[in-house]
Amino acid sequence: MSRSVKVAVIGAGVSGLVAARELTRERHNVVVFEKNTRLGGTWLYTPETDSDPLSLDPNRNKVHSSLYPSLRTNLPRQLMEFLDYPFCRDIERVDPRTFPSHEEVLRFLQEFGDEFGINELTRFETEVVKVERVEDEGGWVVESRASHGGGVSVSREVFDAVVVCSGHNVAPRVAEVCGIEKWRGFQMHSHNYRVPQPFQGQVVILIGYGPTSFDISREIGLVAKEVHVSVRLNPARKGMKFQDFGNVRFHPVIKCINEDCLVVFEDGVTINADSIIHCTGYKNELPFLETDGVVTVDENRVGPLYKHVFPPTLAPCLSFIGLTELESVFPVAELQGKWVARVLSGKMVLPSEEEMMKSIEEHYQFMQQNGLPKRFTHYLGPSYSQLDYKQWLAKHLGLPPLEDWRDAMFTHIIKNFVEMNGGFRDQWDDDYWDAIINNTKLLHSS
Numbered sequence: 001m002s003r004s005v006k007v008a009v010i011g012a013g014v015s016g017l018v019a020a021r022e023l024t025r026e027r028h029n030v031v032v033f034e035k036n037t038r039l040g041g042t043w044l045y046t047p048e049t050d051s052d053p054l055s056l057d058p059n060r061n062k063v064h065s066s067l068y069p070s071l072r073t074n075l076p077r078q079l080m081e082f083l084d085y086p087f088c089r090d091i092e093r094v095d096p097r098t099f100p101s102h103e104e105v106l107r108f109l110q111e112f113g114d115e116f117g118i119n120e121l122t123r124f125e126t127e128v129v130k131v132e133r134v135e136d137e138g139g140w141v142v143e144s145r146a147s148h149g150g151g152v153s154v155s156r157e158v159f160d161a162v163v164v165c166s167g168h169n170v171a172p173r174v175a176e177v178c179g180i181e182k183w184r185g186f187q188m189h190s191h192n193y194r195v196p197q198p199f200q201g202q203v204v205i206l207i208g209y210g211p212t213s214f215d216i217s218r219e220i221g222l223v224a225k226e227v228h229v230s231v232r233l234n235p236a237r238k239g240m241k242f243q244d245f246g247n248v249r250f251h252p253v254i255k256c257i258n259e260d261c262l263v264v265f266e267d268g269v270t271i272n273a274d275s276i277i278h279c280t281g282y283k284n285e286l287p288f289l290e291t292d293g294v295v296t297v298d299e300n301r302v303g304p305l306y307k308h309v310f311p312p313t314l315a316p317c318l319s320f321i322g323l324t325e326l327e328s329v330f331p332v333a334e335l336q337g338k339w340v341a342r343v344l345s346g347k348m349v350l351p352s353e354e355e356m357m358k359s360i361e362e363h364y365q366f367m368q369q370n371g372l373p374k375r376f377t378h379y380l381g382p383s384y385s386q387l388d389y390k391q392w393l394a395k396h397l398g399l400p401p402l403e404d405w406r407d408a409m410f411t412h413i414i415k416n417f418v419e420m421n422g423g424f425r426d427q428w429d430d431d432y433w434d435a436i437i438n439n440t441k442l443l444h445s446s
């Protein structure tokens with residue numbers, strides 16, 4: 001028999017939206033807490049930035065989204081859809097491009113929210129400040145702070161289960177650079193980048209080379225005197241070669257800032273720069289979660305978590321959705337949401353606590369043996385021995401395997417990203433991929 005429980009979902013981004021839908025489909029009683037004014041999470045653009053450009057001051061005014069106005073998706077829209085809710089490219093859409101603007105993603109999420117009634121389940125402008133298991137009260141106490149119309153009200157409510165969907169691009173991570181204390185130039189994190197104009201005529205150094213740095217280097221390159229990008233090669237990028245273009249140059253990691261305040265790269269090149277932008281990603285943070293040390297965040301490893309979702313000793317009443325990286329969050333969060341919803345309703349059963357811990361230990365051991373730092377714990381892909389994660393979820397849920405074109409497309413986009421120097425979005429071969437996707441659909445329907 002199916003059980004219905006009262007569930008708190010924290011966050012109304014991609015993960016929270018699809019988790020809420022899956023939980024309601026399983027007839028759970030769902031409340032979504034969202035500190036922002038609207039749904040969308042990362043995709044809700046704001047021109048505001050953190051009050052501290054490096055985002056180090058714990059007392060700074062914080063904003064959630066890191067989007068800049070020019071941002072277009074770094075994945076084709078086919079990879080940013082839910083498995084049963086397509087993100088179509090049809091001309092009826094405001095931005096029908098395969099790699100659309102951020103506004104188009106927000107529109108898509110809004111449509112999804114409207115279709116499945118998620119707005120009605122959501123308490124907006126309500127930040128969860130504490131989540132704690134209280135035995136005497138028979139569940140999880142969620143304390144929240146609502147700020148409507150200038151007033152603030154605090155509330156405390158008991159839930160049977162909590163699903164954390166608060167995002168993992170939370171606290172900007174700043175690179176450690178030897179001698180940085182001597183630096184007198186300007187420093188910021190890409191989280192607070194919006195437009196290139198402040199860098200007009202400058203020599204700018206970008207630390208890190210993910211999709212954000214890719215975009216910013218090109219955008220700033222149009223106005224700056226020179227742009228220098230410092231790239232660290234992680235296991236997923238072995239053998240990749242980055243080619244200089246225009247006034248953008250690539251370098252290895254920074255060795256130090258020397259006595260003359262010059263930036264010294266590991267290949268011995270020195271640069272007299274005006275600004276440094278840290279494009280070095282984010283740290284996981286769960287400031288509201290109190291589990292007496294059962295679940296910790298250590299160098300971006302949220303753990304211990306069975307298959308990135310369930311902490312063995314607190315499962316199934318505490319779960320996490322959307323922590324994985326290097327894979328589109330949309331289908332993964334959808335499958336994770338189905339899993340959590342069905343385990344909570346009793347339709348699926350988790351392995352024993354010991355078995356879940358054993359699986360986690362094996363993963364940690366693999367990482368250690370292969371020299372992978374803890375911060376890669378939630379990275380999916382062959383280099384991290386987690387190629388089949390979404391297939392594992394699908395199989396476990398009794399669903400058909402996900403189509404092969406998804407992995408092929410993802411691999412292709414990473415290759416293009418490096419090789420095509422800026423054209424990876426607009427030189428995308430839509431006809432080729434449409435044919436592959438349509439053939440797969442035909443195969444599946446025959």
Ligand code: FAD
Binds near residue numbers: 036075168329
């Ligand atoms: P988020 O989108 O971060 O949502 C978390 C939500 O939780 C937010 O709404 C937040 O306000 C809320 N929240 C957090 N804490 C609390 C609290 N205590 N109380 C109440 N509410 C809370 N992915 C792609 O697939 N394609 C792309 O092109 C792409 N580009 C990106 C570009 C940038 C600059 C960044 C930063 C990320 C990009 N991503 C991209 C990844 C992106 O993070 C995912 O697409 C997706 O938005 C993650 O959704 P999420 O729901 O897990 O987290």
